[in-house]
Amino acid sequence: DAGVTQSPTHLIKTRGQQVTLRCSPKSGHDTVSWYQQALGQGPQFIFQYYEEEERQRGNFPDRFSGHQFPNYSSELNVNALLLGDSALYLCASTEGMNTEAFFGQGTRLTVV
Amino acid sequence: GQNIDQPTEMTATEGAIVQINCTYQTSGFNGLFWYQQHAGEAPTFLSYNVLDGLEEKGRFSSFLSRSKGYSYLLLKELQMKDSASYLCAVVARGDYKLSFGAGTTVTVRA
Numbered sequence: 001d002a003g004v005t006q007s008p009t010h011l012i013k014t015r016g017q018q019v020t021l022r023c024s025p026k027s028g029h030d031t032v033s034w035y036q037q038a039l040g041q042g043p044q045f046i047f048q049y050y051e052e053e054e055r056q057r058g059n060f061p062d063r064f065s066g067h068q069f070p071n072y073s074s075e076l077n078v079n080a081l082l083l084g085d086s087a088l089y090l091c092a093s094t095e096g097m098n099t100e101a102f103f104g105q106g107t108r109l110t111v112v
Numbered sequence: 113g114q115n116i117d118q119p120t121e122m123t124a125t126e127g128a129i130v131q132i133n134c135t136y137q138t139s140g141f142n143g144l145f146w147y148q149q150h151a152g153e154a155p156t157f158l159s160y161n162v163l164d165g166l167e168e169k170g171r172f173s174s175f176l177s178r179s180k181g182y183s184y185l186l187l188k189e190l191q192m193k194d195s196a197s198y199l200c201a202v203v204a205r206g207d208y209k210l211s212f213g214a215g216t217t218v219t220v221r222a
Contacts, residue, residue: 004154033209042116042199042212043155056208092210099212100145103154112173 002027004104006091012110013081021076021107025093031055032074033101034066037088047075081111115148116213118200123219124190126174132185132216140205146174147199149215152184155199187218195220 005024010036013019035043045058049068063079091102115137124130143162147155161176174188197217200212
């Protein structure tokens with residue numbers, strides 16, 4: 001049973017560019033959350049998708065947007081990249097109201 | 113928002129016991145999680161507490177006191193592979209998200 005998978009694993013972008021990160025949830029999971037983890041910090045909640053709708057959003061600007069597809073996979077888009085967006089982006093999936101989240105390996109984004 | 117505090121670093125010897133404390137302030141409480149994260153890897157679930165008391169799972173135990181806004185993770189019989197960051201995370205009532213502390217880096221020495 002594949003767990004949560006994310007792609008790509010590493011990415012280097014230039015300031016001002018746009019990036020799309022992808023996540024496939026664990027089999028049987030219908031809810032996907034995205035987190036940003038800066039070096040030496042805990043993950044910070046970006047948003048959560050359920051039934052293809054954004055259910056909750058953290059304190060991130062509108063440059064961060066997302067989407068969930070009918071097969072429950074999800075994308076995170078970041079526009080107008082800033083140097084400060086460099087971080088590990090983690091996707092986590094859960095099943096229904098079960099709060100135990102399973103995390104993917106993350107995408108390491110470097111903005112130069 | 114939620115304030116979650118845990119020590120930055122701890123060092124212990126192989127075979128010893130280490131206790132990682134976590135204090136939190138939240139508007140309503142709906143559970144506390146502990147995750148382990150090795151460098152460059154995904155966080156992995158260790159434990160979940162929603163009621164007061166001790167939850168034991170092999171070498172790892174987690175304790176919760178809701179009235180004190182306090183939890184600890186106890187790691188027994190430390191092994192070198194336990195060297196990792198340990199993340200405390202709280203779910204507030206009515207929330208769907210995990211609110212994480214900054215993590216505690218545990219280094220196990222031979």
